[in-house]
Amino acid sequence: MTTLVATGLTDAEVAQRVAEGKTNDVPTRAARSVSDIVRANVFTRINAILGVLLVIVLSTGSVINGAFGLLIIANSAIGIIQELRAKQTLDKLAIVGQAKPLVRRQSGTTPLLPSEVVLDDVIEIGPGDQIVVDGEVLEENNLEVDESLLTGEADPIDKDAGGNVISGSFVVAGSGAYRATKVGREAYAAKLADEASKYTLVNSELRTGINKILQFITYLLIPAGLLTIYTQLFTTDAGWRRSVLAMVGALVPMVPEGLVLMTSIAFAVGVV
Template sequence: MSIEADAQRDTGLTEADVARLRAEGKSNDVPARASRSVRDIVRGNVFTRINAILGVLLIIVLSTGSVIDGMFGLLIVANSGIGIVQEIRAKRTLDRLAIVGQNKPQVRREGVSKQIPPDEVVLGDIVELGPGDQIVVDGEVIESASLEVDESLLTGEADTVHKLEATQVLSGSFVVAGSGAYRATKVGRDAYAAKLAEEASKFTLVKSELRSGIDKILKFITYLMIPAGALIIYNQLFSSGQALKPALNGMVAALVPMVPEGLVLMTSIAFAVGVIRLGQRQCLVQELPAIEGLARVDVVCADKTGTLTENGMRLSELMLMDEHDSDSVTAALASLAHDDPRPNASVQAVGEAYPDAPGWTQSAVAPFSSAKKWSGLSYG
């Protein structure tokens, strides 16, 4: 290997290299999360069957010049507005959470390590790894110190995999023990996890039996309204001898009560009340019908770390076997936390509780792994 390649391995890319690679489109341009856009949310809540029925009747009434008789059109605004406001609110909140909860890799550039957003990683970047770090792009390991990677999310295998130099790592896996670094070889849509996410994370609407039942009723009523409207307008024009505008108003007045707009409105209000009550308990609902689905759930399974709780730890209590040895124990714990180059959550909690390290010189390292469930440092 050339001296130039060795130097690049040690220090990483320069800012000029990064700018050039971004201009060439070789950055980690990850496909957007498959959620509904604002346009789709508005279209899904406005273009419904009941809005179509009431909209046609409203147009007929307004064409006669009778604005007061078209007040039932406010139901269109109410039915659509409740769903639009809630779903847009949920979308914006989830988008903000996605940004806040992003895993920021530690990238080495020009010999300096810094955290950057995943979409700023470029081809050839050196990404440093430590316990708990997620691998954001595919790459080749160039440094390994007892590096163990969990690939269960990709392969289904629960056993960790030891990664030596020149072995491949795939995005979507994460480090469980040791430390190291890898060079990005596939970024953006070429990365393994991005391909899986693009295929699997398609947005689907929540199935609601209440709304399905209401749609069936409205479909049946639609078929009845066509002949009923024709008979009513015929009777108004020819049997009663009314003019066209009064006849149209009379037809609409007879057809509007056939539409169960109260049922639809009360269903939307019931969903909205459920969303508000869940919001008071710090819950976020993406779609109104999800309330109905939650009512049918018997068991909820959730991964709480970093989602329902803060992704961090605090040292609550130190229990000693010998109370006379407390100073040496706290000194050892402080040194352990201070000298760990990539501490996990437990070691970070110890370091926060005991920040004053005595300055001992370490002689050996035993990295943490989930198999043995311990790590340690020796100080001669």
């Protein structure tokens, strides 16, 4: 137990740190944009194949034969909705809440927003309070902190003067005060939230296999299409419209659009 009373910053020192950008005002995380999500789910190999075939069919004026184009909308919509929901969840991710900590300054102890805390501020804490920035313990009275949210440590940790506390943890017993040593993006909780919000493409063996199949089919479609339309035009009396429709009718079953659609649905259901 320590009885030393630490003094807070003066108004001039606070103003200097604000001018130097040493505040706890964390900028908005650079999450994946909506346009990136839409682009990634619309411009896919399967959509490109079906899109080209759809344009060829529509050029003949036969809309009903282009019904397979609905699969483009379905595949894109499932992926976009799934990723937008994930983006919404990540955007709301906040390890440190908006409860106002008691900040000790020369003018007195005042509750401030976490974003108003600056480097070297002295912050008073008690049972139930959250540690809003990383810091060094200056005063403690049987201080115990719960860091399970961050480190997985189930038992409360005793904190002595000179010890460190990390942002995102909670005081479960005792009281004390600590000096802010890391604020903003340098704080542990901010780094953890940034890491959790990063977009990473997970390699799926199923998707990798499907992409290889689609790549192989893409190389087969061109000669198969040319051979089919040649056969229709030069060995039968069919006109160009019927020849084109026959070609597309032969090529569409070669594309495993049903497999891709069911895979997308399975992934979407799996994350609900």
